[in-house]
Amino acid sequence: MSRSNRERTEQTRQALIDAGRRLFVEKGYAETATPEIVAAAGVTRGALYHHFEDKRALFRAVIECEAKAVAEAIEAHSASCDAPRATLIAGASAYFDAMRAEGRTRLLLIEAPAVLGLSATAAIDAENAEATLRAGLAAMLPEAGTMLEPLTSLLSAAFDRAAIAIEAGAERRPYEQAIAVLLDGLADHLRR
Amino acid sequence: MSRSNRERTEQTRQALIDAGRRLFVEKGYAETATPEIVAAAGVTRGALYHHFEDKRALFRAVIECEAKAVAEAIEAHSASCDAPRATLIAGASAYFDAMRAEGRTRLLLIEAPAVLGLSATAAIDAENAEATLRAGLAAMLPEAGTMLEPLTSLLSAAFDRAAIAIEAGAERRPYEQAIAVLLDGLADHLRR
DNA sequence: CGATTTACATACAGCCTGTATGTTTTTGAC
DNA sequence: GTCAAAAACATACAGGCTGTATGTAAATCG
Numbered sequence: 001m002s003r004s005n006r007e008r009t010e011q012t013r014q015a016l017i018d019a020g021r022r023l024f025v026e027k028g029y030a031e032t033a034t035p036e037i038v039a040a041a042g043v044t045r046g047a048l049y050h051h052f053e054d055k056r057a058l059f060r061a062v063i064e065c066e067a068k069a070v071a072e073a074i075e076a077h078s079a080s081c082d083a084p085r086a087t088l089i090a091g092a093s094a095y096f097d098a099m100r101a102e103g104r105t106r107l108l109l110i111e112a113p114a115v116l117g118l119s120a121t122a123a124i125d126a127e128n129a130e131a132t133l134r135a136g137l138a139a140m141l142p143e144a145g146t147m148l149e150p151l152t153s154l155l156s157a158a159f160d161r162a163a164i165a166i167e168a169g170a171e172r173r174p175y176e177q178a179i180a181v182l183l184d185g186l187a188d189h190l191r192r
Numbered sequence: 193m194s195r196s197n198r199e200r201t202e203q204t205r206q207a208l209i210d211a212g213r214r215l216f217v218e219k220g221y222a223e224t225a226t227p228e229i230v231a232a233a234g235v236t237r238g239a240l241y242h243h244f245e246d247k248r249a250l251f252r253a254v255i256e257c258e259a260k261a262v263a264e265a266i267e268a269h270s271a272s273c274d275a276p277r278a279t280l281i282a283g284a285s286a287y288f289d290a291m292r293a294e295g296r297t298r299l300l301l302i303e304a305p306a307v308l309g310l311s312a313t314a315a316i317d318a319e320n321a322e323a324t325l326r327a328g329l330a331a332m333l334p335e336a337g338t339m340l341e342p343l344t345s346l347l348s349a350a351f352d353r354a355a356i357a358i359e360a361g362a363e364r365r366p367y368e369q370a371i372a373v374l375l376d377g378l379a380d381h382l383r384r
Numbered sequence: 385c386g387a388t389t390t391a392c393a394t395a396c397a398g399c400c401t402g403t404a405t406g407t408t409t410t411t412g413a414c
Numbered sequence: 415g416t417c418a419a420a421a422a423c424a425t426a427c428a429g430g431c432t433g434t435a436t437g438t439a440a441a442t443c444g
Contacts, residue, residue: 005390005441012391028306030222033431045432046393054433106310114220114306118298118356150370153357154350161349162342164310170342178342185377197410197421204422225400237401238424246402 013051013061015041021062025103029059029115056115060124063112066104067125073098074132084140085183091136092159092179095129096172099163106167109160130156140183143190151186158182205243205253207233213254217295221251221307248307252316255304258296259317265290266324276332277375283328284351284371287321288364291355301352322348332375335382343378350374 003011019040023032034055038045052058077094081087099105112121134152137144144151162175195203211232215224226247230237244250269286273279291297304313326344329336336343354367 002441008391008441030307034433035431044393047391049433050390050392110305110310113302115222118302118360147366147370147373150354150357150362150366151373153353154367154370154374157349157353158346161345165342165345168310174339174342175346178339178346181339181343181378181381182346182374185379185381186373187377188380189373189377194410200410200422226402227400236424239422241402242421242423247400 009051012041012043012047015043016048016051016058017061017065020058021065021103021107024059024062024111025106028106029111059111059115060120063107063116063121064124066101066107067128069101070095070098070104070108070125071128074129078132084136085187088133088136088140088183089176089180091132093176095159096163096166096176100167104167105160105164109164129159133159141186141190155179155182201243204233204235204239207235208240208243208250209253209257212250213257213295213299216251216254216303217298220298221303251303251307252312255299255308255313256316258293258299259320261293262287262290262296262300262317263320266321270324276328277379280325280328280332280375281368281372283324285368287351288355288358288368292359297352297356297359301356321351325351333378333382347371347374 016037020032020037023037023040026032034045034048037058038048041047048058052061074091074094077097078087078091081090099108108121108125112124116124130152133156134148137152137155138148141148141151158179162179165175166172208229212224212229215229215232218224226237226240229250230240233239240250244253266283266286269289270279270283273282291300300313300317304316308316322344325348326340329344329347330340333340333343350371354371357367358364
């Protein structure tokens with residue numbers, strides 16, 4: 001049984017990413033040792049350091065996978081209603097759905113900023129979810145003008161906090177309602 | 193020259209906390225080694241492990257100091273106007289002022305949740321800043337009802353994000369404006 | 385089919401963390 | 415004041431982890 005090099009690399013990388021993801025979620029980045037990861041992946045540390053520059057690079061790969069998965073889930077579920085408000089509400093719902101994946105909030109919202117740095121993390125996923133949000137806000141609030149950027153940033157943070165609260169066991173409905181009220185209030189207020 | 197035990201302990205603890213704070217801000221928790229901390233503090237690792245259970249306990253002490261400092265700064269600057277809206281706006285401004293201390297956003301908002309866990313971090317400072325925010329919102333939005341909790345949580349996250357953006361070099365005014373618009377929008381919308 | 389590159393596995397050096405043990409200083413009672 | 419006990423450190427040690435260097439087998443390619 002012989003595998004092509006392409007296959008070997010792909011399978012090993014994926015096994016390491018999967019094992020790393022599981023352990024990073026379970027115990028956090030700092031408490032997860034590379035011997036443990038490679039054992040779970042069924043390879044040796046040699047393979048790990050052949051495919052990734054260091055432990056952090058493996059973590060970055062895990063985070064990039066997660067961010068991509070979130071972006072695709074939102075993309076797929078983007079009920080592109082032409083009503084801007086409905087589009088935004090649907091997008092928020094899709095985001096909460098996507099963030100329900102086991103440990104995803106911990107990985108993307110807690111560990112990644114600390115391990116990879118704030119700017120690196122922002123560069124990875126902000127360009128995904130936050131750009132969508134900005135576009136939605138621009139459509140719903142044409143009067144926002146120079147405040148579009150700050151509002152996008154603040155609401156994005158609110159979405160993240162809601163996702164964390166929901167994964168922590170909070171009811172989802174009140175948070176979706178609160179988001180809707182925030183958006184409607186913005187529309188009301190800026191329209192004057 | 194002989195110091196009382198109370199003095200010795202107080203001075204050593206403070207030296208460790210100060211040195212730890214500086215290095216944690218400069219290089220992050222994970223990249224800061226205890227030999228470095230004790231060297232900067234002018235003691236040995238024996239003193240560190242005599243006064244703190246482990247490295248994380250020292251970090252926790254640093255975080256508790258920071259959270260306390262923030263709470264006191266807000267308390268001191270709480271221009272208790274009787275107009276609820278003005279009180280909230282002033283509180284937000286005081287929060288941004290307090291968070292301008294070197295590295296404070298990194299410590300409190302990035303590292304602490306990852307190192308101490310989300311719930312432990314929330315328990316340390318949420319009871320301070322978030323309670324104030326909840327009270328302010330309750331006064332300004334008596335119609336909030338069951339949505340008071342989620343709204344407090346979401347706006348708290350927005351405040352945090354604003355503080356991070358400001359420390360990262362963003363203009364402060366647009367963020368304060370955005371916060372004001374969010375609050376006013378809420379008031380407008382819930383009043384119907 | 386032979387040479388080179390790729391994909392690993394193994395071995396090693398250095399550092400760090402937490403603990404155990406030893407030493408000095410303070411405290412408190414007589 | 416002195417002596418025992420406890421507190422406040424300092425030193426020494428064991429174990430584990432990270433990253434690198436080196437060695438080997440499999441795949442690619444001319």
